[in-house]
Amino acid sequence: MDHAADDVVEDLVRRHAPQVLGALVRRYGHFDPAEDSVQEALIAAAEQWPRDGVPDNPRGWLIRVASRRLTDRLRSDEARRRREERAAALTPADAFVSPPPGEGAAGRSRAPAEDDTLTLLFLCCHPSLSPAAQIALTLRAVGGLTTAEIARAHLVPEATMAQRISRAKRAVRGTRFLRPDGRELDRRLGAVLQVLYLIFNEGYTASAGPDLHRTDLAREAIRLTRAVRRLLPREGRVTGLLALMLLTEARTPARTGPDGELIPLDEQDRALWDRTAIAEGTALAAEALALGPAGDYQLQAAIAALHDETERAEDTDWPQILALYDLLVRRTPDPAAALSRAVAVAMVHGPRAGLAEVDALAEAAGGHYRFDAVRAHLLERAGDMAAARTAYRAAADATLSEPEARYLRMRADEAER
Structure with a gap:
């Protein structure tokens, strides 16, 4: 072949x-x-x-x-x-040729191949497991990645990852192989989607190491989310998450320069963005909002669509983006969403207004490098170059991502000129 x-x-x-x-x-x-x-x-x-x-x-x-x-x-x-x-x-x-038809938890008939995939995802994301164990077991059992591949993605020795996966398997041993329903389904689906989003984020922006983007993880997360959507096509959270992933991943070709350097969103060559993925993601984002109350993934997908549909950074509809972030932060206490909202506030009301929002988040951010990175960006926009340099360097020292650290140090050097 x-x-x-x-x-x-x-x-x-x-x-x-x-x-x-x-x-x-x-x-x-x-x-x-x-x-x-x-x-x-x-x-x-x-x-x-x-x-x-x-x-x-x-x-x-x-x-x-x-x-x-x-x-x-x-x-x-x-x-x-x-x-x-x-x-x-x-x-x-004939059962060894194809799985026999079965009955779901509520007695309804089901398509075993599809239902088994979803049930397996729920098993891998069992609430007794830590998020790290859920991710590892999902990538192994549902994603089909080898232990070595998962270990490389998480920058840990293969033996360490093998132990983590073995412990996760032991933890779910004896758990009934049934897809939860009713309120339990709603609760457990949230864990499944969170794991898939964590996998995607680690692929889109690696938390550590020499590479900004890990294509295998990002694509695997998209593939698995597509599988969940085939099983639950009317679930707005699933459709919203898939839209968010596609709209975000569509920017990948423009995120790095010829030497692997990071290029921020407002400086990217948007002609390089994947317009096919953007078209699909935009349609899914609209569908997700129409399926029911707007949840976190639907709102984030709508924000991503507003960014991706704009051909020039200066034409971005920041007031609409800020309105969506207002809804998002009222729904979730996530500091990352609040930091993104602070950027939108700065784009609508000026950098000083954005800085006031960022400073109010200092305790909630817990010393995360992104807090210093956002603060540095807004300080630079406000013309306070000395403070911007300090914040850029603090962010560079805190991140484990080599491309991000190089970019932040470069911005610090530029602010010094």
């Missing part, structure tokens, strides 16, 4: 991985060995499909191979062997 065909195989394998794992966990209830068996099936597919061709039913092929590997594991232990026999006795003969 050529490289294009290899890419097709990789896409198929990654797309079907959570469905296959979900089918096995639902049927056998053993998360850890099921995940190992699915990984072995994925490796077998990556080796065989480029050579022999993609089977007519790739998901069925993966389920069949993974099930065989899992039953081999189960037979090695007497107690597990008995559970496997009971499961096999209750499973139709």
